[in-house]
Amino acid sequence: MLDQQLVNALSLGCVYALFALGFTLIFGVLGVINLSHGAIFMVGAYAAATFMRLFSLPLWMGLLGAFLFSGVFGLVIDVLVLKPLRKRNAPHLIPMIATIGVAIILNNGVQAIFGAENLRFPAGTIPDDALEFAGIHVTVLELGIVLVSFVLMGVLMLALKRTQMGRALRAIAESPKAAYLVGVNVEGLFYMTSFIAAGLGGLAGVLIGLYSNALFPLMGQPMLEKGIAVIILGGMGDIRGAMLAGLFLGFAEVLSVAYIGSSMRDAVAFGLLFLVLLVRPKGLFGSLQERKV
Amino acid sequence: ADIKIGVAEALSGGAAQYGTAIRNGFQLATDEINAAGGINGNKIVLVVEDEQGKKEDAINVFKKLIFQDNVLMVFGPTLSNSAQAADPIAQAAKTVAFGTSNTADGITSIGDYVFRNSVTEADVLPETLRVATKHANLKKVAVLYGNDDVFTKSGYDNFKKALEDAKMPVTTTETFAKGDVDFKAQLTKIKATNPDAIVLSALIAEGAPIMVQARQLGINVPFIGGNGMNSVKIFDLAKGASDKLYVGSPWSASNATPENTKFIKAYTAKYNGAPDQFAAQAYDGMYIAAQALKATKLTGALPADRAALRDALPNVKWTGATGAFTFTRANDKAGKPAGYDAKQQAIVSVTKGTQFEIEK
């Protein structure tokens, strides 16, 4: 049973990490805990399900469509809401509050258009049956989620670490003023980040939406809370941290179901998060961000 | 004069899915009743308000309907939690509060103006279990339920009692939370205990993926579900993994009585989708109220009319989409008579292909 549980934990952890990637990117670069990320996630899932149903598209087209569609949403939110707040030098929690408003609009807008009932992806989007290796059951989708999240993590990390643009993004994360001074097109990178982060959110929406295959307007909310835990534990905008924290949460949850009791699952998982923070008050990779007195 | 009836349901928020189905049920019944001449020539007018599935809003909406819109009675609210908060308002204002979806224990203990036609699962589940045990030859079962939601939790409580009464051994009891997407940890654990069936108290949004993921893990035993699983949506959401789900309820999509057939046909035509149990109970609820109204002499004096309606309601006998219906008196905490619960016969059916097949 343990081997199956470890596989379960890995895939659940990757589910969390997948959600967290875009979330942490926007958190890191714009410094905003974007509480509409859950809604964007949902929009991505709805968009893909609708496109695929209407035009009988294959999954990869749905994923692409969701990425673009949500990305555009992210861009629009940035232009209409976040940018004016940046311009006005709004205090740092204000953008977060604005994104709550955006989430309310999106959640209820989708409900008004699609209704509140559960929606699903067209049947046969992805093979439902599990593959079996030595008594361990895994689905294609789970493998896909694990693969995609690790690949995305690798790509994002490389991009941030090794490229000039990555350095520019990290510069913005610390001080937009300093970034301006070296000639970074800060606004441009803000747009790009908002687009990519939201696109990744939409992508996660499709993959995780396929996982339960019961879409509903508020499907992003439960993910949001766990996502916040993951990105904070992982450290401000730290991609590797988000991945690790996601896995941490996945393993904590699954193992507490396996060995402590499912009704204590969230208490154990969040209790552990709490303890980790007491030991590492700046998250898993906090030491990297310590500043000089 | 028009007869104003308040409808307070969750049309937004997490429970909107159920609230909208319920509202549709009311609307359909009202239209039919009005088209057939109304109540002794008077039309029923619905005053619909959204209570968002939150207790504060439910209270506000009840007050608005009762004191400002001066409705004769109020249907709703959607969730049992909200009913616990809002029904006392109606009770104090001596106005009937009629729930069509509140299944938690103790709602009708609030007072003698509180009615419901939603079957408490206490009546249904033993029957479901009995039928399933017989048909699938169960020796031991595992239990899985949502422990942070009133609907699924009170369903579990009734299952637990029914299992104890039936002396059915339980291999393990596992829980999940609303909004979860991954249930494999629990299912893996259940699988290791080798049950003959899984007793599941869940709503469809979690219940469908649970069935899918169970099959993916190689668990092929039957599921025994509560009210929340009694929806044809299961065939869509759990496509390919929806077989062998036993549900018991007074209403079944496959129950071919003339009343039910008519209801399903009318609903599908009007709303472009199949009805579920929530819609059916709301539909019947409106007809039950209509029967009471027909038997009441409305004077135009609101307090008197409200009281008269209350007095007329307990005597209603009605056969609708959910079969034959009568009220039965409930007691309050002190054991004194209070509100009214439903008394109905359960139908147990099992999924096969894309159909509920009636087993009993």
Next chain:
Amino acid sequence: MSAPLLKVEGLKVSFGHVEAVKGIDFQLHEGQITTLVGANGAGKSTTLLALSGLVKKTAGRVTFDGQDITGLAPHKIVSGGVVQVAEGRATLTTLTVRENLELGAYTRRDGAAARAADMERIFTLFPVLKDRSEGLAGNLSGGEQQMLAIGRAMMAKPRVLLLDEPSMGLAPIIVQDIFRTLREINKQGLTIFLVEQNVRQALKIADRAYVIETGEIVLEGSGRELLGNPRVQDAYLGN
């Protein structure tokens, strides 16, 4: 005299009701060191920030190399060749020293080899930076960070370097170094606009100097002229 490389006309900047810069004119000539001196709060930093497009100009016009750059976005100004070392350094503390320098070259498109060569040049200028190149910039001491900031600006291959109090917080030996370095890079053709509190040193190396008081330019002349001006001696040299 040749046409000025950078020309400022009627520059005004306000913060709310306070007008910090009240319509000033000045020019930078190619290959020269120009300095702007003045008391605390006179508006020097504000002027520099306005040139870089980091604070909004209420009025005025800035021409660089014959082109109007008044309303340009900050990154366009940098890629045009006007680069600033800001007051307080604006070091990126969470990046390594090397990454800071590499970022300095953000707007450059002339290939890795040229950038690496420039990086070596900066390492010769400031050897500490080489020793600490893989460490986080945030852990450098104040003076080390100032060196990094100058080095970073030079990585952009600027045509005009705007410096806001580069000597602040530096050991005397380093201050001398820095002024020597400024002379040196100026000799190689770089135009420098220097804001300094170290008025004596600044006037010594400046070809042209302006004195700003409460947002207005009150004196201008060659560095040597102002060094001898009694009013300047009185107010800024603290004799």
Next chain:
Amino acid sequence: MSGFDNFWAVYSNLVLSLGINGLLALSIWLTLACGMLSMANAAFMGLGAYASSILTLNYGVPYPAAIVAGMALPALVAAIMGGPTLRLSGVYLAMATLAFGEVVRIAVLNTESLTGGALGLNGIPQLTQWWHVLLALVVTLLVLWRLRRSKVGRAFEAIKEDETAAGLMGIDVGRHKMLAFVLGAAIAGLAGTLNAHLTFFIGPGEYGFNRAVDILTMTILGGINGLTGPVLGGVILTILPEMLRGLGGFRLVVNGLVLVLIVLFLPKGIWDPMRFRQWFGRKGEAA
């Protein structure tokens, strides 16, 4: 029925909710005032609600005593968990307090015999009178107003701006943060108690993440540079959805839109004395 009686019959709960939400907003204002982003106040509200309701419902304890208990329990819990937790700063504190809230919620779900688990507690006596809420709000405002005008308020603000510098001014940062945290918890507990004894019913789902975010929204939207802001924020966020009732299906969309617009046009919060001054200043200039 007179106009007022009629109004009161329909809107009494709404009006009292305004006061209660005002209290909640103030409770988190207190922690924000010294720079702590604590998301635990929803959980503290729940602790207060459960403690007092269990007392009045099961043990017939008189209401005043229940109120005291409803404030004391969260305050006590805050004092215990504050020690290790308040060392955290910024979002890390938010995370830890959110995790704490989650643990409280699960604890309530798992102590069914005492708390009713997911089914909640029902039949709570409706003991809250309008003047209870008014009194609670007035007293809280008075206390906070006095605090703000004193060295404690200044210390809070100094800590908010720069903890290290504040410590080096001789301010005991830890104690001040603890004070804000514990007092905030007590106020949240008070709000929870008043709310529970108004709505007949409480359940564990009410004190989770969403409530925490709601409370924060009220305060920030209202403006944290004073006591008026949070109360105003509480009032507006409570009334807005009610006012939009006429709009039907899209009413919450409009609700969200209004929220965004307020934030966009009043980024320092609705109550922003500086902006008022600026507005008046401008008018003065134009004249």
Next chain:
Amino acid sequence: MLELSGISRHFGGLKVLQDVNLAVPDKGVFGLIGPNGAGKTTVFNLITGLLPPTSGTIRFDGQDLAGRKPFEITRGGIARTFQNIRVFKEMSLTENVIVGMDAKLRYGAFGLLASTGIFRSEERRARDRARELLSWVKLDHKADQLADNLSYGDQRKLELARALATEPRLLLLDEPVAGMNSSEKTDLMHEIRNIAERGYTIFMIEHDMRFVMGLCEQIAVLNFGRIIARGGPEEIRNDPQVIEAYLGREDDEATNEGVAA
């Protein structure tokens, strides 16, 4: 009055301070100079309890400061300013200064809640004192402005006034004149001298030699984490090691060349 003995501090592998011994005598102005990165600010951070030393002890008035929190050390009579200015930007100058008096305001919870006479008189005293301290650094005419709107140099002066408000016996100044021009430096020099004459002991880090030499009776020189010289201004000025590491040759040819060119 202040004594550092055998102080070392390491950051990971970096040995920032190594076996530093220093004694700051009672009364007067004591200077600490040294190249950038020598570890001067770190010394201040150790004294004020922001960092614990890797080894060694710090005594103030004979008492070991080990394990004391920063606020306790401040209350014990040590105040400081910061190299990277840390004023409370959103507060007015007066409020900034009154924050420094926190521990000295004597009214309890009751006085505070009821606005008693003590409360009011204490608050008034604080206000008056704040104004006085601001006048020492010539900022009293800006008393009601927000600190954020001050220029760099003025913010440094504000920090000085704020530090004085804690009624320290020992005042640590980290580069108090950085960012000021000569005449402002001369002014501040007078002000600091006045402050010293009022009986405060001052321990100062500064790179401006005219300023340091003009104010300090005793100077210590730190280089690569070690004290390399100690003595009066004259001694230090002529110490070849100090010239080599820190001062450089005053009249270097580069600048002269510049003027000539």
